[in-house]
Amino acid sequence: MLKHWPPLNVLRGFEAAARLGSFHKAAEELHVTQSAISQQVRSLEAYLGQPVFFRQGRAVSLTDAGWDLLGTTQAMLRQLAAGIRRLDQYRKPNQLIVNASPAFARHWLMPRLESFRAARPEADLWLYTSDAPPDMATQTVDIALRDDLAPQADCAFRVLVEDRLYPACHPRLLAPGAGAPATLHGEREMDWSHWETQGGADVGQRAQGMNFSDPGLLLDAAHEGLGMALVSALLARRWRDEGALAAMTEQTVRGPNWAWLVHRDSQDDPLARAFCGWLCAALGVPEASASGG
Known part of the structure; x- marks a missing residue:
């Protein structure tokens, strides 16, 4: 449809x-001649089939159609300028773009990022979260860290953690006389049907209860005392260590696999390699190069 629009320089002149x-x-x-502006306006009016200015000697004023077009044009030019300014982030010399699921970013990565920043203060980290895994071939992403990844072309793929799941709730819900906690339901592995099919013990879970599509929000709900939920051992570790979340049984079942994808163009980048090394150390897994599988 752009071919049917007036040229951008004509709209800028108008x-x-x-x-x-x-x-x-x-x-x-605009650093052009006055005749150039006059010609641009004439061509715009010819395109529209109506005048946009009243000419009054050297001064000009807008017609009703001109006022209407001015609002549209200024909004479009502001949006274009903002979009062009955003492109600056793609040419930062020390930028590292890391994609993660919202749950992993909030509950595991964010609480630990200060140690990476202290180790590599020159890194300009861009934490990009998305519900779905990125297409590494078409999106500008150096490293993806998620529990829903599969190998992609031109990327190193590595499973970092084989997660475990267990029922948990806020400790006050386990106090004497508190009654049975409500049941919170998640999706995929965080659904209670997964716990049951994997041989999980009966901890009083019921079919009724609040439902959450995001495992991070499910964990938040358990932490806030809304009920018991099936939680990720990896994501819940900090709150459990702090005593803000209590396991209802020591039994665990198989959970999702947390993995990385490192794009081929980033595998020899010093910052990407440093981030991968820091990540392995923070997760407590053997270090491997960014190109390692």
């Missing part, structure tokens, strides 16, 4: 002339 009320001032601002 916007400047309308804002400044003068073809001459618009020409000075």
Whole structure:
């Protein structure tokens, strides 16, 4: 549809002339001749089939159609300028773009990022979260860290942690006389049907209860005392260590596999390699190069 629009330079000339009320001032601002502005406006009016300016000697004023077009044009130019400014982030020399699921970013990565920043203060980390895994071939991502990854072309793939799941709730729900906690339901491995099919013990779970599509929000709900949930041992570790979350049984069942994808173009980047090394140390897994499988 862009081929049916007036050229961008024509719209810029119109916007400047309308804002400044003068073809001459618009020409000075855009560093072109006044005749160029006049020609741009004439071509715009020919395209629209109606005038956008009233000419009054050297001064010009907008017609009703001109006022309407000015609002649209200024909004479009502001949006275009903002989009162009955003492109600066792609040329930062020490930028590292890491994709993660919202749950992993909030509950595991964010509480530990200060140690990476202390080790590599020059790193300009961009933490990009998404519900679905990125397409590493078409999206600008150096490293993806998720529990829903599969190998992709031109990427190193490695399973980092084979997670375990267990029922947990806020400790106050286990106090004498507190009664049976409500049941919170998740999706995929965090659904109670997974616990039951894996031989998990009966801890009083019921079919009724609140449902959460995001495992991070499910963990938040358990931490807030809304009920008991099937939680990730990896994501819940900090709150359990702090005594803010209590296991209802020491039994665990198989959970998701947390893995990384490291794009081929990033595998020899010093910052990407440093981040992968820091990640392995923080997870307590053997270190491997960014290109290692």
